[in-house]
Amino acid sequence: MTLIGSVQRAMRLLEAVAGHERGAPAKQLARETGLALPTAYHLLRTLVHEGYLRRDGGRFHLGAAVERLGIGAAEQKRRGTIADTLGRWRDSIGAPVYYAVYRDGEIDILGVADTPGNPAVEEWADLRETAHAHAIGQCLLAQLDDDARRDHLERHPVRPLTPYTVRDSDTLLRRLERARRAEPVVERQEYALGTVCAAIPITIGGAAASMAISLPSDQAERLLPAARWLQAELERLMGSRALFISI
Template sequence: MIGSVQRALRLLEAVSDHPDGAPAKQLAREAGLPLPTAYHLLRTLTHEGYLRREQGVFVLGAAAGRLGRGGAGQDRREVVTETMERWRDTLGVAVYFAVYREGEVELTALAESIEHPAVEEWADLRETAHAHAIGQCLLSQLDTPARRDHLDRHPVEPLTPYTVRDASALLGRLATVERMQTVVERQEYALGTVCAAIPVTIGLTAAVLAISLPFDQEYRLRPAIECMRGEVGEVVRSLMFSISI
């Protein structure tokens, strides 16, 4: 444990108990600190913006307020996680949430279990967007120049006998994907698996929710996706905060 951090946190807690502020002596007493130590930490916290000194008392500063807003964002991320875990348990699938950020595929959340394991990432998802539903769905939301740029940086390479063979064939396939259309991929990334991804509109960010199943359970894929589609609107606002996970 780092003692100075613990002492500073106790002081912040003491200040938060006094919306109208409190003097250093009172805060030192409530935090159980020697007055010189409390003065030193109060000056540091004030300098960093976590506290303000007003007419001889200390109150919470703007930086502490940002911490509170971060907590609200964490609450929203928890809503997303809980929703994904509920889908996992009720639909019997592994559930993924991914975004396309700074030119790369980024898996930001995953709900899996022993009973419903995710597809083993045996090849880097960022390098193999052409071969899995998550990547194909994200690429389908980009314009043609952005797709070509991605494929120039991450060339198409067959991973299984079912993988698209070259960039031209992939671009042709993506051009036929309609807006908000589900993308289904069968054994292109990993043999014995089938995956589906639905695009999620989150501002200007391309994002997807996806699920995977063993290939012999493909019949469960569409009903699960349709069930998720019916609820996506309720969690989109929370998904916006998940982008920053």
């Protein structure tokens, strides 16, 4: 109970400090929280030591650790929003939905929504190293300039994964050059046999992102209609950019 009580008192002090834009002295904080002054001093010193508060001119202010907590909470909320949106689209399409970005020279899959009945493609080869073979990677590379594409392919060379995978970087680069900016990128069994995928480009400022779906190859006729539906949903949300604030 002593530890729990200390945590509760420390939280009360943090809440009190948060209520003062210009900070507050220990005596005022002790009075506002109903704590004895020695107890308040002890907790305030501990909070300063841990980075949750900082002391400046005898007044206590929120510290960097509290700011990191706020950023973490915002990140969790953002990821929850992405997961909820992907889940709704997955249910509407009846297919797995993927969300990825290209940053710091690598592909980063930020979200995947699937179900046992419609499972995501098994990542049997690292998606970051095989951008040439899957729709997400091709879609992201198509949004880069030529130098960035070549740099990526020098670090992650083209290699065959299936009989349908593009065979060399020159062929891939020509294909990427022909990709139309707002059109879905489609690959058929290039990454995994028995699977077809379509990826939709998303460009906000200088950032490259992609939303994609996958289907069994025997449902290939559904691929483009489903991709067009998803593209329309994306365009509807792009005004607020609520889903893409992380890019």
